[in-house]
Amino acid sequence: MSVRAGTLNELRRRSSQWLRTSITRWLAGATYTKKWLVLGTLIGVISGLGAVVFYECLKLATHYLIVDLGGYQPGSPRGEGNVLPWSHFTRPWALPLVAAGGALVGSVLVFSIAPDAEGHGTDAAIAAVHHNPRGIRVRTVVVKIVASAFTIGSGGSGGREGPTGQISAGFGSLLARVFDLSPTDARLSVASGIGSGIGAIFGAPLAGAVLATEILYRDDFEVEALLPSFIASIVGYALWGSVEGFGPLFGYQNHYHLHDALQLFWFAVLGVIAGVVGLAYAKGFYGIAGAFARTRLPRWVRPVIGGALVGLMGLVMPEVLGTGYGFIQQIFGRGLLAIPLWIVVLTPLARIAATGFSIGSGGSGGIFGPGMVIGGFLGAALWRLFEPLAHGLGPSATPFIIVGMMSCFGSISRAPLAVMLMVAEMTGSLSLVVPAMLAVGLATLVVRRSDDTIYRSQLRTRADAPAHRLVSGMPLLESLDLTRAARPPRCVVGDRLEVTVARRLLEERGVREAPVVDDDGRYVGRTDLTALDAADEGAPVATSGAIDTAHPPVLRNRHLGVVLESLTAWDISWLAVVDDDRKVVGTVSVSDLVSAYRFALRDVLNRASRVGPDAGTADIVVEAASSLCGQSLREAGLPHGTLVTAIERARQVLIPTGDTTIEAGDRLSALGA
Numbered sequence: 001m002s003v004r005a006g007t008l009n010e011l012r013r014r015s016s017q018w019l020r021t022s023i024t025r026w027l028a029g030a031t032y033t034k035k036w037l038v039l040g041t042l043i044g045v046i047s048g049l050g051a052v053v054f055y056e057c058l059k060l061a062t063h064y065l066i067v068d069l070g071g072y073q074p075g076s077p078r079g080e081g082n083v084l085p086w087s088h089f090t091r092p093w094a095l096p097l098v099a100a101g102g103a104l105v106g107s108v109l110v111f112s113i114a115p116d117a118e119g120h121g122t123d124a125a126i127a128a129v130h131h132n133p134r135g136i137r138v139r140t141v142v143v144k145i146v147a148s149a150f151t152i153g154s155g156g157s158g159g160r161e162g163p164t165g166q167i168s169a170g171f172g173s174l175l176a177r178v179f180d181l182s183p184t185d186a187r188l189s190v191a192s193g194i195g196s197g198i199g200a201i202f203g204a205p206l207a208g209a210v211l212a213t214e215i216l217y218r219d220d221f222e223v224e225a226l227l228p229s230f231i232a233s234i235v236g237y238a239l240w241g242s243v244e245g246f247g248p249l250f251g252y253q254n255h256y257h258l259h260d261a262l263q264l265f266w267f268a269v270l271g272v273i274a275g276v277v278g279l280a281y282a283k284g285f286y287g288i289a290g291a292f293a294r295t296r297l298p299r300w301v302r303p304v305i306g307g308a309l310v311g312l313m314g315l316v317m318p319e320v321l322g323t324g325y326g327f328i329q330q331i332f333g334r335g336l337l338a339i340p341l342w343i344v345v346l347t348p349l350a351r352i353a354a355t356g357f358s359i360g361s362g363g364s365g366g367i368f369g370p371g372m373v374i375g376g377f378l379g380a381a382l383w384r385l386f387e388p389l390a391h392g393l394g395p396s397a398t399p400f401i402i403v404g405m406m407s408c409f410g411s412i413s414r415a416p417l418a419v420m421l422m423v424a425e426m427t428g429s430l431s432l433v434v435p436a437m438l439a440v441g442l443a444t445l446v447v448r449r450s451d452d453t454i455y456r457s458q459l460r461t462r463a464d465a466p467a468h469r470l471v472s473g474m475p476l477l478e479s480l481d482l483t484r485a486a487r488p489p490r491c492v493v494g495d496r497l498e499v500t501v502a503r504r505l506l507e508e509r510g511v512r513e514a515p516v517v518d519d520d521g522r523y524v525g526r527t528d529l530t531a532l533d534a535a536d537e538g539a540p541v542a543t544s545g546a547i548d549t550a551h552p553p554v555l556r557n558r559h560l561g562v563v564l565e566s567l568t569a570w571d572i573s574w575l576a577v578v579d580d581d582r583k584v585v586g587t588v589s590v591s592d593l594v595s596a597y598r599f600a601l602r603d604v605l606n607r608a609s610r611v612g613p614d615a616g617t618a619d620i621v622v623e624a625a626s627s628l629c630g631q632s633l634r635e636a637g638l639p640h641g642t643l644v645t646a647i648e649r650a651r652q653v654l655i656p657t658g659d660t661t662i663e664a665g666d667r668l669s670a671l672g673a
Contacts, residue, residue: 017522024179025580028555036228039181039189043172043228044235047196050167051236052243054145055201058160061102061153062322070098070155072318075326078251079203080244085318085326095155096311099321102154103307106147106364107300114143118299119289120158120359120367121148121166122215125194127457128173129216130465132569133186134550136173141166147364151303155321157310157354158365161198165366168197168236180552183467183565184224191216191225196232198368199422203249205237207422214415218453220461250329252428256399258435262392263399270382270400271407271439275446277378278412281352281371282454288356299362306361310354319347320354324373328405331380332398344384347377367454371409372423379404399432403439411443412454466568476600477593478561479655485560485596486577486586492517495524495542502541503532515576515584516547522582525549553578556585560596563588600657617671624664634658643671 027035067073071091076083089095110117116124117140128136148163172189175181181189191212199208212229213221258264292302314321327347331339355370379400387393393400402423410419420440424430447453462468491509493502493516506514506529513528525547535544553576554563566575567590574589622628628636633644633656647654648667654660662668 020178021522021582024582027179027181027185028557028580033227035185036188036231039175039185040192040228040231041235042175043168043189043193044196044232045239046171047164047168047193047200047232047236048239050141050145050171051164051197051200051240054149054160054163054167055244057145057149058153061149065098065102065150065154066095066322070095072155072314072321074155074318074322075330077249077325077329079247079249080325082251082329083326084330089315092315095314096308099155099311099314100304100308102150103156103303103358103361103363104300106150107303107362109143109147109150110362110364111300114140115299116140117144117147117166117364118362120365121162121169122194122198122366122368123455123457125166125169125190126216126455128169129187129190129194130457130459130467133183133190134173134176136166136170136190138170138174141170144364148366151307151358151363151365152322154307155311155314156307156358156363156365157320157322157324157351157370158359158363158367159323159369159371160201160366161368162366163364164197164201165194166197168193168200168232177552182558182562183569184562186569187467188222188225188228191222192229192232195225195229196236199233200236200240202422202426203237203240203246204422204425205233207418207425208236209233210421211415211418214418215413215455216458217462217465218414218451218458218460219448220459222462248428249325249426250332250428253332253398253402254427254429254431256396256402256429257431259394260392263394264435264438266382266386266390266393266400267403267435267439268442270379270404271442272446273382274375274378274404274407274439275411275443277348277374278371278408278443278447278454279450279452280349281355281374281408282412282452284352285356285360285367285454286456288353289360292361302361303358303363306357306363309357313350313354313357317343317347317350319343319373319377320350323369324351325369328373328376328401331376331401333396336380336384336397336401341384344377345381348374348381351377368409368413371412371454372405372419375404375406375408376401377404378408399435402427402429402432403436406436407439407443409454410440411447412452414444414447414453414455414458416440416444467565476597476655476657477564478559479657479660480560480596480600482554482556482558482560482563482577482588484600484659485563485592486556486588487592489515489576489584489587492584493527493541494519495540495547497541498537499532499535499539499541499544499546500537502527502546503529506532513574515553515587516541517584521584523553523576523578523584526551526576551575553582553584554588555580560593563593567593603658617669620668620670622662622664622666622668626664628662629664630661632659632661636662638670644668645671 072089073086075085144163144166152158169190172193176186195208195212199205209229212225216222319327351374359365380397383397383400406420406423410416491511491514493514516524527546531546535546551570556577577586646669647656
């Protein structure tokens with residue numbers, strides 16, 4: 001029986017390995033569009049399902065914690081039942097206890113199982129895109145769902161976007177690990193996961209797609225993420241809507257429009273104030289977070305204190321509890337007049353403090369949603385204060401609430417376009433686009449003067465991203481095949497070797513590290529003398545724990561730009577090179593890469609030196625019947641003094657070397673007499 005079970009396990013292992021290898025090989029050879037149709041769809045499926053799972057968990061937590069135990073019914077927006085928040089508490093003494101208890105459960109889960117699930121998930125996902133797109137663990141995602149549901153469901157001031165974005169970003173990271181995606185594709189998978197997850201939970205797929213490109217930088221866009229995030233956002237929204245409905249979160253607020261040019265003045269005022277309040281949100285949130293971090297209290301205790309403080313605040317101002325979307329729905333239209341003016345004016349500041357207490361203390365939740373609630377009440381406060389005194393504000397506060405949501409968080413998140421689109425989709429209306437452009441633009445200008453942001457993991461531009469910085473400084477790399485730098489491995493370790501034998505093999509070959517292969521020569525991982533010294537000497541390498549599987553190999557048909565990205569992204573000095581069947585055929589190190597680059601650069605400079613002073617320019621399209629097809633530039637017999645500076649091929653521009661092969665359809669840009 002045990003023999004049969006072992007045979008079945010081996011069959012499953014080989015089948016799983018074959019399937020993984022087949023998909024990895026297909027992805028490596030697929031066109032950009034085909035590849036992202038598959039990956040984007042997979043990410044979108046998890047985005048939609050993850051949003052549904054988290055939303056249902058949050059509903060259950062809210063019902064059992066703050067409603068049943070806390071004795072208070074928070075409101076909900078029109079797209080989620082349109083329940084009005086209660087104006088009283090049946091058990092006021094219980095609310096601080098429930099908020100503290102929910103925070104306690106969440107903090108114990110986080111700090112005992114996945115400490116990296118602490119705080120707001122969007123910032124962690126942005127950091128993963130830039131520094132370790134393969135590093136988001138599955139356990140982090142699971143803990144984030146449960147901990148955030150307890151934190152927000154017990155009354156903590158937090159948003160739903162952080163957990164949802166981290167769910168789909170985590171799945172993008174998992175895809176990168178399973179299918180050995182290149183560093184570029186891994187980053188795009190995580191980025192599109194962020195956008196599609198947030199777009200799904202807010203019912204705003206277009207904004208989610210744009211957010212994936214905009215939220216990574218303070219002053220730039222990750223344009224390459226646009227197509228993947230569009231695909232993922234569409235699929236995620238389709239699944240979310242199929243379960244939860246396709247209507248906008250706050251219903252259709254499309255009967256408001258600009259009816260007086262004087263209104264633009266007040267929207268401009270709102271934009272300037274929103275920028276200032278956005279800065280206050282960032283400084284207040286991180287100021288409170290810093291104050292908690294400086295205390296000597298255990299990390300798991302801090303969210304409990306923060307939760308209790310929010311519960312006490314909620315007894316005076318229920319507007320700080322939970323997501324706050326129900327209160328935004330309440331103040332649309334004339335419902336705003338039922339709320340005392342002092343509450344409307346103080347809610348933005350109170351919400352900043354409550355979010356700092358709930359999430360800045362180490363609790364789990366998002367800061368996107370609270371930012372929009374802050375902006376919404378800011379717009380409502382402006383209308384309430386000036387409507388009786390000034391002309392031109394209009395009969396309803398709704399336009400100011402909508403534009404306030406856009407401008408306040410859009411500016412401080414450094415994603416003004418995405419947030420503007422998101423609020424428009426959440427309210428089912430683009431009718432306020434002109435005043436929104438004015439207010440969001442002015443708010444963004446105010447924030448940019450201080451160079452602050454609510455997402456501290458954002459980089460300034462693409463030039464500051466590790467993935468772009470080195471490759472852009474060595475542009476020839478993307479035109480050089482890996483075969484120019486790879487060399488046969490000096491040592492290969494079989495995974496069935498005993499640890500002592502493997503260690504002796506490395507010492508005899510004079511190397512400290514080597515790739516590990518299975519019986520068929522397929523790549524399993526990598527090992528080194530330090531790991532082997534710490535392992536059980538009599539154990540096989542495969543079960544000794546001495547194999548590093550975190551760093552995948554590179555396919556031999558890749559270019560050297562991918563190699564440099566991988567080496568810098570994972571902070572390693574060499575990579576194993578494999579064929580389509582994952583069999584190890586060589587290794588490539590940093591020194592190998594630099595040598596190949598130096599040789600190619602010398603070749604380009606030698607050819608450039610032959611260009612005379614009277615040279616002109618020419619574009620040459622290579623026909624299928626041309627004798628140039630299949631020849632390298634060095635063999636092509638081009639006239640003396642001719643330098644091919646670039647080759648346009650399949651909508652990509654290559655910087656050629658003498659060994660670059662000319663193909664039919666190529667457009668050669670040349671200098672020559």
